[in-house]
Amino acid sequence: xxxxxxxxxxxxxxxxxxxxxxxxxxxxxxxxxxxxxxxxxxxxxxxxxxxxxxxxxxxxxxxxxxxxxxxxxxxxxxxxxxxxxxxxxxxxxxxxxxxxxxxxxxxxxxxxxxxxxxxxxxxxxxxxxxxxxxxxxxxxxxxxxxxxxxxxxxxxxxxxxxxxxxxxxxxxxxxxxxxxxxxxxxxxxxxxxxxxxxxxxxxxxxxxxxxxxxxxxxxxxxxxxxxxxxxxxxxxxxxxxxxxxxxxxxxxxxxxxxxxxxxxxxxxxxxxxxxxxxxxxxxxxxxxxxxxxxxxxxxxxxxxxxxxxxxxxxxxxxxxxxxxxxxxxxxxxxxxxxxxxxxxxxxxxxxxxxxxxxxxxxxxxxxxxxxxxxxxxxxxxxxxxxxxxxxxxxxxxxxxxxxxxxxxxxxxxxxxxxxxxxxxxxxxx
Numbered sequence: 001x002x003x004x005x006x007x008x009x010x011x012x013x014x015x016x017x018x019x020x021x022x023x024x025x026x027x028x029x030x031x032x033x034x035x036x037x038x039x040x041x042x043x044x045x046x047x048x049x050x051x052x053x054x055x056x057x058x059x060x061x062x063x064x065x066x067x068x069x070x071x072x073x074x075x076x077x078x079x080x081x082x083x084x085x086x087x088x089x090x091x092x093x094x095x096x097x098x099x100x101x102x103x104x105x106x107x108x109x110x111x112x113x114x115x116x117x118x119x120x121x122x123x124x125x126x127x128x129x130x131x132x133x134x135x136x137x138x139x140x141x142x143x144x145x146x147x148x149x150x151x152x153x154x155x156x157x158x159x160x161x162x163x164x165x166x167x168x169x170x171x172x173x174x175x176x177x178x179x180x181x182x183x184x185x186x187x188x189x190x191x192x193x194x195x196x197x198x199x200x201x202x203x204x205x206x207x208x209x210x211x212x213x214x215x216x217x218x219x220x221x222x223x224x225x226x227x228x229x230x231x232x233x234x235x236x237x238x239x240x241x242x243x244x245x246x247x248x249x250x251x252x253x254x255x256x257x258x259x260x261x262x263x264x265x266x267x268x269x270x271x272x273x274x275x276x277x278x279x280x281x282x283x284x285x286x287x288x289x290x291x292x293x294x295x296x297x298x299x300x301x302x303x304x305x306x307x308x309x310x311x312x313x314x315x316x317x318x319x320x321x322x323x324x325x326x327x328x329x330x331x332x333x334x335x336x337x338x339x340x341x342x343x344x345x346x347x348x349x350x351x352x353x354x355x356x357x358x359x360x361x362x363x364x365x366x367x368x369x370x371x372x373x374x375x376x377x378x379x380x381x382x383x384x385x386x387x388x389x390x391x392x393x394x395x396x397x398x399x400x401x402x403x404x405x406x407x408x409x410x411x412x413x414x415x416x417x418x419x420x421x422x423x424x425x426x427x428x429x
Contacts, residue, residue: 014395016051017394018038019048019049020057020058020394023058023076024102028076030075031072034075056078057077057081061075079102082144082393083098083100084098084099084147085130086098086200086387088149088151088378089151090152090193092113092290092291093111093112093113094110094113094126095108095377095380096108096111096129097382097385098385101389103205119174119176119179130147147180147181147388148188148388149384150193150381151193152192152220187388191232192223193338194338195238197382198214198225198227198232198335198337199227199232200375201337206373207227207335210227211229213334213335214322216334216335216352217380219380220269220340221244222263222264223243224241226331243263243321244262244268246263246324248262263320267315272314279306281304281310282296294340294344296311296344301346314348316355319348322334326368332369333370334352334356336348336370337373338373338380339377341373349370
């Protein structure tokens with residue numbers, strides 16, 4: 001596939017996906033503008049739009065001011081047409097959201113972390129908590145497309161969807177996605193939290209017009225996600241953009257990944273919390289890393305110079321990680337997201353911006369925007385819901401996968417964003 005300057009060619013699976021994504025991205029748009037933007041014929045656009053209206057997914061909301069001819073009818077997504085559930089599963093807490101078709105949160109809750117509970121017990125608990133939140137949201141089950149689940153990386157997408165997140169090591173051989181899908185009774189997808197956070201920004205139009213943008217995710221650790229032409233970039237195993245494990249000090253402290261001097265080991269929330277506790281900035285029993293990190297951020301905002309110095313030192317390393325990601329991928333935007341940025345983003349944002357303004361390799365060609373997510377605290381859960389919305393409504397072709405010796409008999413085309421993704425929910429219509 002040849003990628004022309006200015007961005008990738010369309011990766012949509014069909015004309016329906018192209019049109020629906022155009023409406024989603026624009027917010028409001030006319031049929032004429034869809035034709036102009038997509039290159040599809042007027043007849044195709046009219047036919048598909050009529051079907052989307054009949055399905056209740058797109059609505060006509062009025063007409064644009066006439067410029068001499070017939071006034072153009074304006075279209076937009078009908079947010080209440082479909083919903084998705086997003087779950088961020090972490091050792092320190094479980095975050096749930098229900099989002100509408102536009103990616104806006106209609107209900108949310110945060111529950112205690114999974115602690116030492118066994119995987120099957122946690123699946124049972126999550127099933128009940130999803131049911132309770134959907135009931136509070138008042139969403140009919142027939143309008144639910146599915147459930148997205150994300151965890152701290154890495155997530156290895158084996159046929160059984162086995163996961164090996166560092167804080168939930170005892171789950172290494174448990175087929176979480178399959179177990180949840182059976183228990184909840186809805187199509188279920190799974191990915192790491194950083195990639196989910198990036199997709200959530202794309203779906204909710206947090207970075208409009210971007211060709212390639214990266215998300216730096218900071219919760220318990222530091223990760224990254226990348227969206228290229230509207231599609232998450234997964235790499236060979238779904239574990240790409242692990243920028244927390246970029247080595248910035250060859251003789252630095254050991255990291256859980258087996259390397260030394262990683263950004264996460266030097267500057268991640270756990271490191272900041274440990275340093276703060278050693279310096280006497282935190283008292284009382286240890287809570288979750290995210291909660292203790294937020295306490296350090298509060299102290300810094302209240303004038304504690306020692307707490308501020310710890311966070312500023314961390315920000316310097318995080319800025320290098322963001323710079324690395326943007327330079328390698330020629331990104332046009334970087335979003336800081338995740339609960340730890342929600343707590344301390346005001347300290348990190350100017351440091352990352354300055355690093356990219358001064359040192360980004362292609363700065364003479366284009367700037368790199370840097371922003372904080374509007375949903376930083378729930379970003380991963382919102383992104384998990386967005387996985388479902390995109391997979392079911394705007395499926396993408398990921399490109400041609402060429403056969404490798406001894407692995408594939410024929411070339412195949414990946415059409416679904418996740419391996420073994422389930423088909424559309426029959427109840428959704």
